[in-house]
Amino acid sequence: MAQMNMVQAINSALDVMLGRDPRVVVFGEDVGYFGGVFRCTDGLQRKYGEHRVLDTPIAEGGIIAAAIGMGVNGLRPVAEIQFADYIYPAFDQIVSELARLRYRTAGDLSAPVTIRTPCGGGIRGGQTHSQSPEGIFTHVCGLKIVMPSNPHDAKGLLISSIESEDPVLFFEPKRIYNGPFDGDPHKPAVPWSSHPKGEVPDGHYAIALGKAEIVRPGTAATLITYGTMVHVAEAAVRLSGVDAEIIDVRTMVPLDVDMLCTSVCKTGRCVIVHEATRFSGFGAELSATVQEECFWHLEAPIARVTGWDTPYPHAFEWDYFPGPARIAAALRAVMERAA
């Protein structure tokens, strides 16, 4: 076991997989010599050579297309898109090609590509360095979608993603690369070393895709969330005094419907929280699923707390960000409503 922040945990996952499997190749913009703008691939090119860890041209569509070709030719590519905000030039290659190759060839051809990409706000990145586009991709058939909320999960989930025969989009909430964030930007930063999930095994371990986790057991309500918002939700629960059960989704596709709905059927109340915008966001899918599966157990309408339906505004970051106060208010509101 070692203390690791999320960057180190991701680096460790890549290191483990490059060491175990000669088919694994890691590439992207600034990924090679420099080690990535967030340092996630630091030292890997020196250790594994420039045929295994490569810099690429600034062309996200080319990066993903090349990854598909490599995957078809027997490699296990791990491509980095430097910011999730930059993923759109690769949209066609991801949606029309990578996601559907196995399907359109009835299983004869496939590409086990993992796409890592830092996402989310809270870093003064404005509208081009703060987006959370996971919901756009959960709508695509054939992609597995993962977003860890801590170093321990990040390493185990990334290893599972690389080992998956299916393509995986692995979203890394960059606000919590260096420490958990409770939603209050005025507090001093807290390092991962102070958090139990900052304890990370050195070697290989896998966390199965498709399994959510109860972060905080509770009886009064169920709070479903993922990524950075797991930590904000914990702060909101403390603030509200509501004994909410917090569930970290971890894998959006495939979704652990059983865990979510078992909890909601038990508590009868549900708040869904994500940083991404609300309209047609992943919360809408969560809300619909909970309603279909738990309708007769619900004591109050399902509430969603999300980013506002505007582009991510640079100067109004903390008015935009769904912080603890908004989540706490939603928790209180679902408690006040009687069936």
Add this chain to the structure above:
Amino acid sequence: MSQSRLHVPHPPARPGETPDFSYLKISPAGSVARPDTRAAALQIEALGTAMVRVLDEQGQAVGPWNPHLEAEELRVALRHMVLTRRFDERMQRMHRQGRISFYMQSTGEEAVAVAPAMALRPGDMFFPSYRTQGLFVVRGKSLVDLMCQCLSNTHDMCRGRQMPIMYHWAEGNIFSISGNLATQFPQAVGWAMAAAIKGEDHLAATWIGEGASAEADFHHALTFAAVYQAPVILNVVNNQWAISTFQGFAGGEQRTFAQRGPGYGIPGVRVDGNDFLAVYAVTRWAAERARSGGGPTLIEHVTYRAAAHSTSDDPSRYRPKEEWQFWPLGDPVARLKAHLIALGEWSEERHAALEKELEAHVAACWKEAVTYGTLTEGPRLDPLSMFKDVFQEMPVHLQRQREELRRLLHEPDASGPRSDAAEG
């Protein structure tokens, strides 16, 4: 006073006008030098504006690009091209009869698929475009399999998931055809990069239309191929027409498509795409270069789309009906046939016999293919199979949806989840 100007390209002739190919620069057969395969891209830039041609007007193979193939190889090539054309004609007719939903013929441009496929090795990977069925023919994919794909029947390699002609053949090293154009171009570069990473001797070859070369994926492919010196052959099939827009709308008025190569540091070779021998020789040159560490080559195949874009297209609405008759580079099948006859290795009688034999073969293949079902009759694929292969293992939500469809299929009165509630 000067003024800016918006130039909207116009083809030389529209319906009712006289076809005019005077814009086409054609080099005499045998006139273009064949450089060493190790030559630097910028030293051989002239290959992008000239046109490599081997077959002359008398049907003789001339000049430094003559690949000196044995007569038997030439007869095999002719057979592949004729078979491709007979196959296309049969499938076009079957569409007219309502037996298949869609088709795309490769009439007049058979050589740009057949010649490279013969010039490369079985271990080389092809990333085809939608008009390169000759690749499958050369590699020996059964026509029955191709027909079954077009029929979406019980033997369909795609299990009814793709519209006709979107073939693939993993064992034959042919990638899946995509309806989203140009995507295969940078994928082929990635495949070639992997071959180099693994230290293997295989190369990738890919095809794109000149129209689709306007897509960003074309630029991605050339950039990545040049940066990593990937062992890949990038074929632009300039058949003059992208549905109704002529090659000027992809930038062909300003420079040739082959000339784009040197801009990236990649050799660009312009070849007579209706000259089997020239296409074969240029492909061999590019393959030798790639296999010896020389990296990628961009090849522009100058040809003409003699047929409609697809069965959904009527070219008489945008180009002169008789345009193909004016096409100065002729018909690749007729030219190879004339060459073999000039060599004394072929005759009209043998050709007629070949046509008859292949016509019968295609008819027999169709007869077999329809026994596996058509869209309207015979055995059908199980609709429940549509949930397979979205992921390697079927996740719970798809299992549930499959069960919902199963209930609908087996209990027509039931209507999905509501039936559970009613029963409960």
